[in-house]
Amino acid sequence: MVVKVYGGAYGSPKRVIACFIEKEIEYDVVHIDLFKGENTTPHYLNLQPFGALPVIQDGDYTLYESRAIIRYYAEKYKSQGTELLGRTVEERGLVEQWLEVEAHNFQPPLYDLVIHVLFDGKEGVIPDEKRIKEDEEKLARVLDVYEQRLSTSKYLAGDSFSLADLSHLPFGHYLVTSLGREYMIRDRKHVSRWWDDISSRPSWKKVLQLHPYVF
Amino acid sequence: MVVKVYGGAYGSPKRVIACFIEKEIEYDVVHIDLFKGENTTPHYLNLQPFGALPVIQDGDYTLYESRAIIRYYAEKYKSQGTELLGRTVEERGLVEQWLEVEAHNFQPPLYDLVIHVLFDGKEGVIPDEKRIKEDEEKLARVLDVYEQRLSTSKYLAGDSFSLADLSHLPFGHYLVTSLGREYMIRDRKHVSRWWDDISSRPSWKKVLQLHPYVF
Incomplete structure (x- = not known):
């Protein structure tokens, strides 16, 4: 299952993508154009009710807030790729x-x-x-x-x-x-x-x- | 070892104290008077270089930022008191x-x-x-x-x-x-x-x- 991450052209989603690369996690970027208001469509607000970037979809698991997402993946794949949460x-x-x-x-x-x-x-x-x-x-x-x-x-x-x-x-x-x-x-x-x-x-x-x- | 928490009279330190009570962790409050600038003394800045509340001292372990502190204790005492981090x-x-x-x-x-x-x-x-x-x-x-x-x-x-x-x-x-x-x-x-x-x-x-x- 490849994780979808929304909004790779902007700052905060890059936090998530850098984490994915460090943890050797496959991902696809879904483009979102903030200048066209694509973060305020019903579809997007259904995933991220505040209209902020990024959000991820991993099968039927949806998560937003970049620093929550990186914590989740660093813990889920603790023994894969770079250790990012400390050893103790x-x-x-x-x-x-x-x-x-x-x-x-x-x-x-x-x-x-x-x-x-x-x-x-x-x-x-x-x-x-x-x-x-x-x-x-x-x-x-x-x-x-x-x-x-x-x-x-x-x-x-x-x-x-x-x-x-x-x-x-x-x-x-x-x-x-x-x-x-x-x-x-x-x-x-x-x-x-x-x-x-x-x-x-x-x-x-x-x-x-x-x-x-x-x- | 009783954990020391600084500044219990203010808002953010109460986040930490509520967590201590849920997790059945013993603590002592060290009073800090922001109106007297007690958060800008060399002693305090040595513990919390931004001069913000709270900070905790647990033996020789010092930690600041209330949401970091509550995550630390909820994880350290995972099986004691209320489970606060989810089961999965x-x-x-x-x-x-x-x-x-x-x-x-x-x-x-x-x-x-x-x-x-x-x-x-x-x-x-x-x-x-x-x-x-x-x-x-x-x-x-x-x-x-x-x-x-x-x-x-x-x-x-x-x-x-x-x-x-x-x-x-x-x-x-x-x-x-x-x-x-x-x-x-x-x-x-x-x-x-x-x-x-x-x-x-x-x-x-x-x-x-x-x-x-x-x-």
Whole structure:
């Protein structure tokens, strides 16, 4: 049974696809065009009632929220492909902690930057410079904590690559590409080393090659 | 070894304490006064570098982010107290999905309401009525999805109480008390039935009795 994942051209579904490649799970992408409102059709809302990406269908099992999906597959295929949840319950605790930090501290200012820098620019809206500056400052403080953590730990949750690291790839990618803010990573020695490590994994390179960003 | 949990008078640490009571885990609360900035001392930042609540210390194991902590203890003590993670990997997947929905859809507009209604009121700031209205509308749309889900499912993730339900208690409580918006629950038959069920659990009653809200 090949898993169907909806919306591979966007950021969050890439979190799921990177996990599938690491875990050697076969998948098919179902294209969704947000600009055409394909996430608000009755069919899509029946799968994902909030109209958000991604959702997966695996036989008759449907699951949404990218970080829930990656946890599910990392646990279901624990002994297949890369171990992504830690080897002990204590290691998994730290994976969970840094997954939450990614979701609540790292992603929000970055997502806001994507909206206010990339979308507003495209739509001809005058960018809200005050808000952009606040987002940059928030993100800088978060990356300062990462710099400290990564000065004593190879990866966020410990000495092995995990879901916690993987989860940073889809939005971290905007920082070093279309947002033009790679310096925020390069100015921090350990963050820079970590980013090079995780973004050069064959799984992430394959995601970028097979499923390019729509913007 | 008794687990220490920091900041029991506030919302998010109550998520952890409710889990401890369900799992029959002994704990001690370390008081933190946010209004005195006790979350920004070098000692606290050494435990939780973002200055957020809660953090736990369990021997030499330190963990932060409330939803990471509850996952850790629900897994570590799987066969003790209430089962909170589902019985199968598929059930756990749905617990994870609804935990993410709570974190990304339910909590943000509610947290914003707490800030703009309760804090602004206290501090003599004129409440931002436009923002309050937007938060209410966002939350109403989320609760409409819950109403649909709970019309066919006893609890959010299935037929058993889980972390997904528990995680709604600390901020849902504001809705029916100091925010004065209990009607948002009562106007929805199935949400109302679910809220009565989860908020009348002995664990939550004990949390409220032992660790009253500071505001």
